[in-house]
Amino acid sequence: MRYITSGITLTMLTDKCTGCGMCMEVCPHEVFKAEGKRVVIAAKDRCMECGACELNCAFGALNVSKGVGCASALIKSMITGGEPTCGCSGTSGNCC
Amino acid sequence: MADKLSEIKFTLQPAPEPNAGQSDGNSCCCIPQPLEAEWSGGVLQTPAGPVCRVSTELTRKDLWGRFKCRVSSFRDSYTVPPGLYAVGEPGIGPDGGSDIFVSANYKFSFDMLRRELHGMNAWILALDTKGINVWCAAGKGTFGTDELIKRIGAASLAKAAGRGRLILPQLGAPGVNATGVRRATGFRLSYGPVRAKDIPAYIRAGYKADRDMREVKFGVLDRLALSPMEIIPAMKRYPLFALITLLIFGLAPQGIIFKDAISGGLPFLLYGLISVLAGAFLVPVFLPFIPFRSFAVKGWITGAAAFVITARTFAFFPYSGPIGPNILFWADLVFFPMASSYTALQFTGSTTFTCISGVKKELKAALPVYIASAAAAVVLLAIYKLLVWRLL
Structure with a gap:
């Protein structure tokens, strides 16, 4: 299944990539693949902008505007002016 | 033994926390967990204090909890x-070295993990994700670098369990910087598979996940399992919708006419149900088979098809009544597929592949259409009522 891909923000600074493969480990959609001693973006249209690769790249080679792909969170953030975060559960303050 | 257990029953907590029983503004799980908890399997004494052992069997109560x-x-x-x-029986103390699986404190996630650790000797470190599953909590940052570092310290992990391999669920990665955790705590961190059921194979393969274990799937059963929590929240608005519908159709210059409310409002009430089902059930279940990538468009198409099929099946057209059937048809056609579209758009939050840039694009296009459609439906309904009252 593919979603709307024209605005996907994932970019890679190939000269910073050391080919450690960490991005390939954390990506849930096989966006990256090894090519020689480097890793390349092989399927950008599969990226869901979760931000796992950027956060776990120790060399700062990846950049993506991460966020939740959730209409409800975005509508709520438009109304409240806050950041769009997943608020479908666990917001009641109840615990244990 | 029983006496000993009852003695520590109300002092036992899953990990010895320095602030146990005090509020630090973040931690709220200060209530001692009774040993009678169905998932409890006794107590293990460690140099850092007692640790609760969990069963790897899920009881009926656990399964009922999952269902709920x-x-x-x-x-x-x-x-x-x-x-x-x-x-x-994991290795205890600084020389322990058994694997440490990190999870969320959402019991559903916790149960999925402990069930897959059957026959293993290991530790589970549950982070305070405020009761939210790993992936959503990682997106919010509660399953995150800071919380993991804090929890490792609070549990005196190196003292209680040693420096075994810290295995995180792969879907925790959007919140956790592995390098940052290693630098702050000295623990070696590995990302395990996406699904807990692959953990035994991951360990057998020498702590390596293959491509299949690394990929998130979203099959029809996954989508089916999610649909109740799409339908139920959408249906919460249904009583209000029903009340407004009955009021509109019953309203007459001389007051509310019950007979008109029922006869005129019934098709509307049925369309309301159908449009929720189209957006919250049919779209999720048949997601890959409905044309277009936009969830709003998928919802509109499905809603329009469901509307037409319902109208034809129950032969609602032309509406009984003296005048205005065509106007009411257009009001229906404008409103109900739009309602399905809006409901389907909410499913973007439950999928495993939608990105924020795409949802922003959808919303930018869809919200003005929704507002215009709702306004048009109200105007058409008002014209219909004025025609019925012979004021136009």
Whole structure:
């Protein structure tokens, strides 16, 4: 299944990539693949902008505007002016 | 033994926390967990204090809890206390070295993990994700670098369990910087598979996940399991919709006419149900087969098809009544597929592949259409009522 891909923000600074493969480990959609001693973006249209690769790249080679792909969170953030975060559960303050 | 257990029953907590029983503004799980908890399997003494051992069998109560999470807001408060737990007979103390699996304190996630650790000797470190599953919590940052570092310290992990391999679920990666955790705590961190059921194979393969274990799937059963929590929240608005519908159709210059409310409002009430089902059930289940990538468009197409089929099946057209059937048809056609579209758009939050840039694009296009459609439906309904009252 593919979603709307024209605005996907994932970019890679190939000269910073050391080919450690960490991005390939954390990506849930096989966006990256090894090519020689480097890793390349092989399927950008599969990226869901979760931000796992950027956060776990120790060399700062990846950049993506991460966020939740959730209409409800975005509508709520438009109304409240806050950041769009997943608020479908666990917001009641109840615990244990 | 029984006396000994009862003695520590109300002092036991999953991990020895420095602030146990005090509020630090973040931690709220200060209530001691009774040993009678169905998932408890006794106590393990460690140099850092007692640790609760968990069973790897799920009881009927656990399964019932899982079911309730799928169909109600029960999931909002289904938690285990954050901290350290033991599975089997892990190595105790600084030289322990058994694997340490990190999870969320959402009991559904916790249960999925402990079930897959059957026959293993390991530790579970439950982070305080405020009762939210790993992936969503990682997106919010509660399953994150800071919380993991804090929890490792609070549980005196190196003292209680040693410096074994810290295995995180792969879907925790959007919140955790592995390098940052290693630098701050000295623990070696590995990302395990996406699904807990692949953990035994991951370990057998020498702590390596293959491509299949690394990929998130979203099959029809996954989508089916999510649909109740799409339908139920949408249906919460239905009583208000029904009340407004009956009022509109019953309203007459001389007051509310009950007979008109029922005869005129019935098709509307049925369309309302159908449009919720189209957006919250048919779209999720048949997602890959409905044309276009936009969820709003998928919802509109499905809603329009469901509307036409319902109208033809029940032969609602032309409406009984003296005048205005065509106007009412257009009001229906403008409103109900739009309602399905809006409902389907909400499913973007439950999928495993939608990105924020795409949802922003959808919303930018869809919201003005929704507002215009709702306004047009109201105007058409008003014209219909004025025609019925012979004021136009």
